Amino acid sequence: MTDAAFQKCINPDCGAEYDCGQALFKCPACGELLDAQYNWDKIKVPSKLSQFAKRWASRDNRLDFSGVWRFRELLNFCQDKYKVTIGEGQTICEQNDAVAEYVDMRPGCLYLQYEGLNPSGSFKDNGMAAAFSHAMMIGAESCACASTGNTSAAVALYAHSCGLKCTVFIGSGRIAFGKLSQGMDYGAQTIQILGDFDDCMRQVQDVCTKLGLYLLNSVNPFRLEGQKTIMYRIIERLGWEVPDWIIVPGGNLGNSSAFGKAFFELKELGLIARIPRMAIINSTGADTLTDLVNNKKLLWNKGHVEQAIIDDYYADLTARDFSPHTCASAIEISRPVNLIKCLRAIDICDGVVRAVTDEEICDAKAIIGKYGLGCEPASAATVAGLKHLRTEGLIARDERVACVLTGHPLKDPNLTVNYHKEKQGQFSNPPVEAANDLDEIIKLMK
Numbered sequence: 545m546t547d548a549a550f551q552k553c554i555n556p557d558c559g560a561e562y563d564c565g566q567a568l569f570k571c572p573a574c575g576e577l578l579d580a581q582y583n584w585d586k587i588k589v590p591s592k593l594s595q596f597a598k599r600w601a602s603r604d605n606r607l608d609f610s611g612v613w614r615f616r617e618l619l620n621f622c623q624d625k626y627k628v629t630i631g632e633g634q635t636i637c638e639q640n641d642a643v644a645e646y647v648d649m650r651p652g653c654l655y656l657q658y659e660g661l662n663p664s665g666s667f668k669d670n671g672m673a674a675a676f677s678h679a680m681m682i683g684a685e686s687c688a689c690a691s692t693g694n695t696s697a698a699v700a701l702y703a704h705s706c707g708l709k710c711t712v713f714i715g716s717g718r719i720a721f722g723k724l725s726q727g728m729d730y731g732a733q734t735i736q737i738l739g740d741f742d743d744c745m746r747q748v749q750d751v752c753t754k755l756g757l758y759l760l761n762s763v764n765p766f767r768l769e770g771q772k773t774i775m776y777r778i779i780e781r782l783g784w785e786v787p788d789w790i791i792v793p794g795g796n797l798g799n800s801s802a803f804g805k806a807f808f809e810l811k812e813l814g815l816i817a818r819i820p821r822m823a824i825i826n827s828t829g830a831d832t833l834t835d836l837v838n839n840k841k842l843l844w845n846k847g848h849v850e851q852a853i854i855d856d857y858y859a860d861l862t863a864r865d866f867s868p869h870t871c872a873s874a875i876e877i878s879r880p881v882n883l884i885k886c887l888r889a890i891d892i893c894d895g896v897v898r899a900v901t902d903e904e905i906c907d908a909k910a911i912i913g914k915y916g917l918g919c920e921p922a923s924a925a926t927v928a929g930l931k932h933l934r935t936e937g938l939i940a941r942d943e944r945v946a947c948v949l950t951g952h953p954l955k956d957p958n959l960t961v962n963y964h965k966e967k968q969g970q971f972s973n974p975p976v977e978a979a980n981d982l983d984e985i986i987k988l989m990k
């Protein structure tokens with residue numbers, strides 16, 4: 545442990561504090577989510593963000609090589625000896641003018657933060673590097689998570705790297721094949737529950753409490769500390785300037801929560817002059833956040849969130865036996881565990897929330913594949929959402945926008961093959977069948 549960090553309940557009426565030597569995952573006093581917080585005066589934070597760039601020159605140091613621990617002063621909750629890294633966060637933030645044209649933005653204005661380059665192929669690795677470091681610090685021996693797929697892949701990979709026993713819980717039939725294959729390949733025990741992700745999430749929390757397992761879902765505050773670094777790397781790419789907008793898909797709302805916290809802290813520390821706006825994009829088939837914020841007017845309200853609105857909403861989902869459905873399986877979640885923290889992030893970043901259809905997601909994904917580095921469906925919700933926000937005029941043509949492409953295209957090959965082969969969308973690029981004959985083959989080539 546460092547004496548500079550502690551855990552704190554996000555409920556202002558409680559505000560209980562705990563040291564970092566325990567795995568809690570919710571406030572024992574009131575049940576609300578916990579944050580990692582810092583006594584900044586005890587940490588030697590560089591006076592300018594650009595000083596972090598020096599670490600590119602010492603990449604034989606394993607912590608400097610990590611795209612998470614390169615920024616270690618900003619997530620200073622454990623000593624170096626506990627820090628886990630397998631080379632996460634080596635990402636590219638690509639300026640992409642062809643995708644910019646698709647959403648009617650000026651050349652030079654759109655950036656795609658490609659998190660598919662992480663060791664397990666999604667942004668989750670940023671969080672796992674931090675969470676597993678905490679697990680090592682407190683001497684955990686076994687761990688578990690509920691997952692729509694990418695969490696299980698990342699957890700399985702980090703667990704065997706640290707020598708932790710690992711069980712992953714997935715819903716039945718909802719997981720993309722690439723992700724399912726990873727969990728098994730990396731040696732995790734996989735338990736498929738007859739239910740959806742929200743069912744898995746409820747079960748795993750009870751299992752972890754009962755059996756004393758270390759929980760790696762995004763209710764883990766240390767995991768979110770690792771995910772803050774995605775924002776640091778975007779700012780780094782922009783010459784340490786903040787963009788005008790960050791766009792992120794919304795599932796369990798860990799990323800959006802972490803990003804809001806990252807910007808709040810940077811501003812407090814005087815390391816940035818202003819906070820960018822954030823757009824969180826749901827799928828219309830799993831749009832709890834959109835509905836609660838845009839229709840039910842749910843607000844952070846300085847931490848005094850109207851819980852009755854949420855309770856009524858969830859009671860109605862239960863009464864209707866509602867299960868979310870979207871092709872973007874990573875965001876197929878109707879009871880996001882970080883909802884309250886996300887409301888805080890929306891408040892910090894003057895955020896907006898939108899929902900896009902599966903059709904819009906698949907078309908945007910095809911464009912990102914054709915002109916960019918590709919991504920999985922949930923990631924493409926960002927570009928589909930940006931298209932909405934451009935049409936509305938909320939985002940101007942010449943603002944600087946960074947979309948977080950959360951996962952690798954090979955995570956969900958079935959969806960991509962079906963889209964193209966079955967001509968499901970306007971950008972389908974189906975294969976052509978040819979007779980085994982040279983002239984016939986040449987005739988078919990464009």
Ligand SMILES: *Cc1c(COP(=O)(O)O)cnc(C)c1O
Nearest residue numbers: 694795796797798799874950951
């Ligand atoms: C986990 C995940 C999401 C959802 O992120 P949250 O932090 O849960 O909102 C989006 N895209 C991909 C690829 C994911 O793996």
Ligand SMILES: [Zn+2]
Nearest residue numbers: 553558571574
């Ligand atoms: Zn509390």
